[in-house]
Amino acid sequence: MRITLIGSGNVATHLAAALKNAGHRIVQVYSRDAQHAALLAYHVGAEAIDNLATISPDTDIFIISVKDDAIIEMVKALARYQKIIVHTSGATNLKDLLAFTDNAGVLYPLQTFSKTKEVDFWAVPLCIEAANDDIKTDLEKLAATISNNIYHVNSADRKILHLAAVFACNFPNYLYAVAQQLLAGHQMNFDMLKPLILETAQKVQTQLPASVQTGPAVRNDVVTMNAHLQMLKAEPYWQEIYTLLSQGIIKNNNGGHRDK
Amino acid sequence: MRITLIGSGNVATHLAAALKNAGHRIVQVYSRDAQHAALLAYHVGAEAIDNLATISPDTDIFIISVKDDAIIEMVKALARYQKIIVHTSGATNLKDLLAFTDNAGVLYPLQTFSKTKEVDFWAVPLCIEAANDDIKTDLEKLAATISNNIYHVNSADRKILHLAAVFACNFPNYLYAVAQQLLAGHQMNFDMLKPLILETAQKVQTQLPASVQTGPAVRNDVVTMNAHLQMLKAEPYWQEIYTLLSQGIIKNNNGGHRDK
Structure with a gap:
């Protein structure tokens, strides 16, 4: 054409x-x-x-x-x-x-x-x-x-798709940036996190994200979550994100099999 | 051994x-x-x-x-x-x-x-x-x-690393789950988002996350962000996440070159 x-x-x-x-x-x-x-x-x-x-x-x-x-x-x-x-x-x-x-x-x-x-x-x-x-x-x-x-x-579904893409792409990328800045603040190299980032994305190519959720929130590991919030005390904005997303994971984790 | x-x-x-x-x-x-x-x-x-x-x-x-x-x-x-x-x-x-x-x-x-x-x-x-x-x-x-x-x-740095991993892995996976649930609610297949998820993770293998941030927030596209919040009105929790992470992206985007 x-x-x-x-x-x-x-x-x-x-x-x-x-x-x-x-x-x-x-x-x-x-x-x-x-x-x-x-x-x-x-x-x-x-x-x-x-x-x-x-x-x-x-x-x-x-x-x-x-x-x-x-x-x-x-x-x-x-x-x-x-x-x-x-x-x-x-x-x-x-x-x-x-x-x-x-x-x-x-x-x-x-x-x-x-x-x-x-x-x-x-x-x-x-x-x-x-x-x-x-x-x-x-x-x-x-x-x-x-x-x-x-x-x-159709146009209505495409808008939903576009919104879902913000959650699946733009927001994760921002969280990668937070992680990178957190490491940089302690003279650690972002390279250390790269295999983890890739594996996390690869996992959901074959499995539902909720079924492969890992981390302190899905284990309801309150001690670790509190320690993390304490470590973020100089960054109240990151604390807020940590709390909100951890609560989301806890809400999502309504029983059933999980890879914790 | x-x-x-x-x-x-x-x-x-x-x-x-x-x-x-x-x-x-x-x-x-x-x-x-x-x-x-x-x-x-x-x-x-x-x-x-x-x-x-x-x-x-x-x-x-x-x-x-x-x-x-x-x-x-x-x-x-x-x-x-x-x-x-x-x-x-x-x-x-x-x-x-x-x-x-x-x-x-x-x-x-x-x-x-x-x-x-x-x-x-x-x-x-x-x-x-x-x-x-x-x-x-x-x-x-x-x-x-x-x-x-x-x-x-050392132990202090390992704790930081563990915290950074929550941001780089556990939270993105949760956001994948939100995206998947959003699509499922409109009878769309999560498969559509999988190449995007993988590419987002692959991008940061070679580039700094903040330098490859895309989406409405980094463009400060208020019209699209408001439309998205409106589409999420039945899910106030997801609205809250959308607002907080979009504001984070806007804060992070302090000039400089960005792939918007």
Whole structure:
């Protein structure tokens, strides 16, 4: 397909690379920041533009991968070309696009992307939603060229998924940061925790998280929890997190078999 | 070495298997639960005992891997044999053992173990502490037969490490459970989140967690955060967690480059 990328952030960058590798032609990359557009366009052999007036109509699909609050503005500018327009956002309704175009869809990659780290796109779950069956078929075909994990998810469920991803990704990463800072404060190397972090994530690939919960809270080991709170007394914010999450684990642990 | 395992829980089980595989002889496995002792003893070719009076003195080291509050009781019973006695606990001081024996040490594996999942023990960080240089040498030699990651960590630092592990492992696992429950409540499959969970853990193997933080909080995307809180209104406890951890991310994000 001929593809136009609107945006040059983390999602746009990884998506563009995967699409290019799959043999699609990236026609243009738009960013309001000309340098960002140029960098990504260079990598995928596309034309860089920083002005929506220079959009080429010789494309099959516009993929909008910009901040949520800028999506509609892009849709308004692109609707006149009567091509498929999709966004890549977890939190934006398909309905919001339908006010401006019938050719609307969603291609939401459920993954965390960093510009500095490559991702195996084949393993990335791609959540599709489409305004009609034709677009649905087009998006299924397009998605199948870059991912093995295609899901049909409506806007309401996609929002739930996006929220769940905050709990499963953004919050754990923040807790890794707390752990790293805790060790750094005592001249210990974060490397020591890395195998533990990886194993914790690997465990839930095959088992339900609640069934493999470990640690003082799930054992209701009050002595250790109190000692930990005492150790955190210089960091009341971390104390608060410790208490709240430990209570959550205790609430969750309503009997049954657990690996404590 | 001739090794006696005191305990038959997750740590004892994985440690016993790794030691057995490394060619050591597991002499006895003690558990106050005869069936647990028998099961682990069977797997590692040892004698099972459920009575400390039947401990064999023909061993080189006692490895105590029981609940923290039962460790001292075991040390008291074993000190008379004048062998090396180590515990595997993150939270227990070496000093607590020295009240009963001079031949004391610590062998703390910094990993989360489940009986139902194998672990590559070579990658497990083993934290060593010893009462004297002879025992230190013995523990270094023993540790080197089962792990490539050996650290010397004193009791104060080991407690910090144990606390950091709660943030890096136990709490993220709990948040995975929340995400799984959120999806289950909307008939969505936890499988969709698994690549994201794994990638989040893999990212911090090579980069500092704070530098790869993503999500609405680090972007200070108030609209999305408010929408998420609204979606959680039936679960005030999860709302509280969402608010506290989002505020933590915002506090942490004091400028500098971030992958948002």
